[in-house]
Amino acid sequence: MSMLKVISTYEFEKLIENIHEIECEFVDILDSYGRILDEDIYSPVNIPGFKRSAVDGYAVMSRDTYLCSETMPGVFNLKEEIEIGKKPNEDLSGLECSYIPTGGMLPNGADSVVMIEDTEVIGNEIFVNKSVSKNENVVSEDEDISKDDKIFSKGDLMLSTHMPVLISLGVKVVKVKRQIKIGVISTGDELIDIKSDIEVPKIKDSNGPFLAFAAREDRCISKHYGIVKDDEEILTSTVKKALAENDMVFLSGGSSAGNKDFTEKIISELGELMFHGLSIKPGKPTLMGRCSGNKYIIGFPGHPLACMIVYKFIISKLINHLYGKKENITYQVLEFGENYHKSKGREEYLAIRIEDNKAYPIHAKSSAMSVMIKCDGILKIDRDIEGYQKGDKVNVMR
């Protein structure tokens, strides 16, 4: 029906490079939580933004304290008691001072603070027993952040620890990527719905809900359109509806062989088939098509473990690309715990169990659910590598 086109993950990465990033939108700062920035953010202000005292004491002009000592104290007139969070009412002139608490704002005419233990109060006069230098005990107005410092970068994901910074800068609106909308359709006559009772040998549709939740974890909006039987007319109209309502459609294919041809046919009818296989194991029966309006259809393999691996390590690259975001996989270097042979020519994603800081492959065959429970990470083995020996250092994706 179409030219055989099985591509490598390298070719996949090249292919998605040409796809346009998703558009932006402007949101209120409190709505930016969990969103991806579409702009670099530079500080519009200095933080704290004013000179403040690092101690409890008296704000003075340092030159007035020159040669002050216990035997020869300087005598200063007290102008006022400055309060936290309020501007000083009085400016200082020569030999004047104001009481200032830690964090208080330095008054005009002062450039330093004498610590309270180096002073004595006598009536309305303050005796200063120690000289201070310029800026002594003073926190500068840009001590924390300087105006125009780069604070966040395009592609950063906003989490709870980032919010206080954005708020402190006085930012009110931020430019973020709008959320990608994904429609998930489960296909296959052998699938039954979550709500049904198990009916051997039919199998529960677990891929559809997985894809819908996984897309949500990656900051997309997802909708599951349920299970559609292998009926060309119904499936085509459901895909059309989902395409109209979303940016991407995920077809979670059944595991039967006929099923793949079927989704391939529908993708070809509604758009242009970009590839119909990935040279990876597991996950070969993965399809992708381009439709008008920068919309895409992805056909996932039916085997649950393959579906999970293809989503997490391949299709998430497309989502990150659309968001202009760096990958969110963490790597851990571990010692490989046994010998593992792999044939050349296909990239392999091996489920890993970690024990005593060593990585052991989980021997799976057709199992999927038990692997998902036991799996601590995935080891990607490049196509030209023929396996690993016990004791090799490997880089496990978690």
Add this chain to the structure above:
Amino acid sequence: MSMLKVISTYEFEKLIENIHEIECEFVDILDSYGRILDEDIYSPVNIPGFKRSAVDGYAVMSRDTYLCSETMPGVFNLKEEIEIGKKPNEDLSGLECSYIPTGGMLPNGADSVVMIEDTEVIGNEIFVNKSVSKNENVVSEDEDISKDDKIFSKGDLMLSTHMPVLISLGVKVVKVKRQIKIGVISTGDELIDIKSDIEVPKIKDSNGPFLAFAAREDRCISKHYGIVKDDEEILTSTVKKALAENDMVFLSGGSSAGNKDFTEKIISELGELMFHGLSIKPGKPTLMGRCSGNKYIIGFPGHPLACMIVYKFIISKLINHLYGKKENITYQVLEFGENYHKSKGREEYLAIRIEDNKAYPIHAKSSAMSVMIKCDGILKIDRDIEGYQKGDKVNVMR
């Protein structure tokens, strides 16, 4: 006003051990995403749940193939073609076979599958050229998961990769912890709202929104009641309202000294003060009180970095305890990049920047926002340790 009570983190952990976990509720499986299990889950079924073929071929009784070879093939009557996802219609008797695709269900009367390449079709008869042993090319009904295997444990957080397993087991309703409700109140005359313009030397309320979002990240429901000025009557009535509507109230204190006495007084009026200081740095001015109905008030320090550290490394222990959940901190062993001295007697939480796989302390003083941006992790230094030397191995929390 109350007996001085500054406790260690060890005493804090002992204190919360006596607090009852939050109640459970029963939810539909699709609503269990992101929730914490309140039960161990054992598999109620075998997965796949039926004997199926690992190859395309013919289902037979193995004893009928005894001594079959190319020169002496066995001759079998073809009963039917079994389809994926459907039960076989026919049972097999002696010298009968059925066509079976990979994944198809084995019919009664068969215990093995002959691969298609080891057979020949002649009319309605199948010539079998090779003997098979019992269970050959057959995937057993509990190959993936056995009935009564422990699948998930109380305290597990349900994420996208767990959902397919729950679904496949046919689980429809799960027992989860109900979500903890947290009311956040910001206090302090020096605070101004996110929506206001910066008004030096007032500071933006960043702790309130941080705590509300951080609690959401930890699977709680949070509501921010805004900024309440240092007015006893208004603050008391706001705390009462928040206590009535939530399980816990977070008071995000201002940084002024008077502020702390104020929240301490209100906690004492509405309940029993459990402690009014933690012997940690930063984060000492942390308060906790117990109110009727297993409800708690936490007073956080006003310094944003201290507030973040107290939430992430202290109060999250209380939330995990209420949920019966293990801690969600990941640790990374790194080489310490310089010499760092700390005084004995207080546990210290040091902000860390990671560079070239080495951990460097971020020298902060009163800075907070710049630390939050640069911080890659936190190093907890126990109270009796006097610092670390360049080259020491340290365990950084991320």
